Amino acid sequence: MSKLLQEMQQDNFSNDEDIETDYAESNSIQSQIASVFSVVRCAAHTIQLAAYDVLKTIEGDIKECRNIVKILRTSVRSGNVEISLPCLDNATRWNSTYEMIKSIISIRDYIDNLSHINVNWIFVQNFLAAFHPIAKCTLKLQHDQYIIEDFFRDWLTCELELKKLVSTNSYAEALLNAMKKRKDTLMGNNAFIAALYMDPRFNFDNTPLLSYDQKQAAVDHLIRTRDMINKIGKPSEDQYGNSSPDLPTQSLPQDELPSTSKGIYDILTLHVNAMRNAQGPTPQRGEMAFKERLAKLCDREMESFDSNILDNFRKLYRNDADMLQLMEVVLAIPATQVLLKERSVHFQQY
Template sequence: MIELIKIHTGINLKEEIQTILKKYQIDLKQIYSITVDNGANMLKMVDTKARDQLNNDNDLSNSNENNLSQILFNTSVSYQENVCIDDENVSVYSDEETPEGIDEENISDDISKSFGLSCIRCSAHTIQLAVNMFIKKYLKLDLEKIRIIIKLIKSHKYKRLFIMDKVSKPTLDTVTRWNSTYLMMKNLMDNKTFYTKMGELYPETFISFDLWDIILLGTSVLFPLYKFTMKLQKSNIVIGDFFASWLECKMELEEMDNNLSKSMLECLNIRESYLFQNDAFRSAIYMDPRFHYENGKYPLEEDKILAREHIFATWKQLQAIDPHEENTTLVMPSTSDYKKTKLDLYIERDCKKGPIFYELCNSDIKLKIKSLLYNKRLPSSQDILQYWVSRKHQDAELFKLSQIILAAPCTQVSVERAFSALALTVTSLRTRLDKDILDDILIIKLNRTLLNNVIF
């Protein structure tokens, strides 16, 4: 945790990160991914770090395999000023680096394709973009009407009614935080009888039947997304777990089968296409048998090829750092039958008939990576990290790759928790803490689960 004095440009952020890496003796080529939001300065920072990573390895810069500089160290980068990071909305901006008219939602992910370092967008922010698209297209005008009414009924004139009926006043939503929009509409629905009665007594607060229908549909459509963001508050959310919740959310919207739910589903599908443009994301899905198995529809065939290239590039860089890797034999593990849930059936829907299984014995890492095509599908409730631990002795090479590929953080929840820890540490009575002491305190406070490994 550092305090930034300079303006938050991509170049300045890059220099600060370089200082931190040097302090903890972390080589640039040890970095596998950086998880950021959609801020232009953050994307530029990752871009410049990726270029440095490639240029620092002479062997790789003379080859055409641009994806070889990747490995091991996962970090979620953020900073305190000009930042709003929480589980509902993540936004970072820089007036200097975000010229007027730039569409930050559509900044290309190509920076992660040409260089080794993977830039992962925070999944909470991905949901934010999808919901924002939905609200702007289908709810904007109705929400403006709702906000006008809520501003009116929050006035002192109606305070007595809320006290007599023991109803809490609705909270006006924050436009940049869609969860607050859901909670605002939910408060109206939960107290519909009260607000209907108020509308009869005071016609200026009357909510029309058409608007009530919109509030009902909007609340029901946003509820699966709201549950989704609550799940993302957990620690250690791997990309596969995020994608399972993503598909579960889509499944619930399909079951609603109304115009608004279909529109929300359309917005999610648009954002999903962006997710699979990321090397780290599609590689994590490729190594997750809950989604990737023979004849499965995730990922797409072209994405499977790109994922294999990325995973092999990661392996090459791993060999460059740790060449003493034993060569083991791969035998596809058998899994017992399991009771399929609704999500399992949803994942298997529209898949080809099959699957076909093979038992492969080989020692070539390329073949081992390709052999993941023949995995038997795991139930959606399976802990993917425990699954790969169970394969540790069957194939140490793929296990080691899984520890890297699946470790990429898909959210910035850890950043929010770090800010909370900072607020509890730097109190009004401890404002003169030396920055190095503060850093040491936070290292211990935020990594308590690791202390058993370093304290004897």
């Protein structure tokens, strides 16, 4: 796809007299590409917002823990005590607060022997129990091959873990509510639900994870994305947005045909089959045919949540260029803004 964009850009700038017009068109193309790749906010930011929704309600308890850590760091250094130095958090990463409080409980035996420090251990234990699932989910965002659908899988898993704690942990209940609220924002983004729609772990026969309206919105987004791919990279398309297949211009070599035949039409049958194999899969024509193919994605069996979806999709649609290109754009949306920028920059360089 990057090669297609390169060809298009070369054509755009081939005439010096049209530089300004072509530059504006190029910017428009880049803007459309960005709209396809973006999911409003990256997953890392969304889950961080959910955590901050709860952290801001317990600022007093967190501040108390922070002051204790400062005292402990001074005490450990001055006393040359052989224990792990507790860590301080920072304002830009919520999970640094989780790590700070975890570092407190890791030296509880030492703290309990200090008469001048009084830790609210009930708060510490409940906080760690509630934020542990979301901390695990955040940690997975550091993986290089972590796509948005994997993130949503782990988001749902995090919700289930928090649900188990709700009856005994008020922080877990607050986190669960915050995540559900932020999830509504994610599910309102067409690029996000389009990625889920193509993933058989979320879109399958009678799925409870996507509503009818969400499926329709996803299909509309996928068709627009496919039109974008065609507009950028398929110059010889017909009015339906499909490339016209090349017809064979010469007969197959004579030595490919049998010299004798049991039936009068055997040679013709073999010849037509050879022509069919040579031309590859029959191209789908028209938007309706493509919509029907997308609709069939709802009839699949549910796949395991630990499946490698990208590899499975490439194998399943190895002979379907349209679906493969669509998968590369929609299904492989990265879960972090860093990876999204890397892919976008790489794409725009060609």
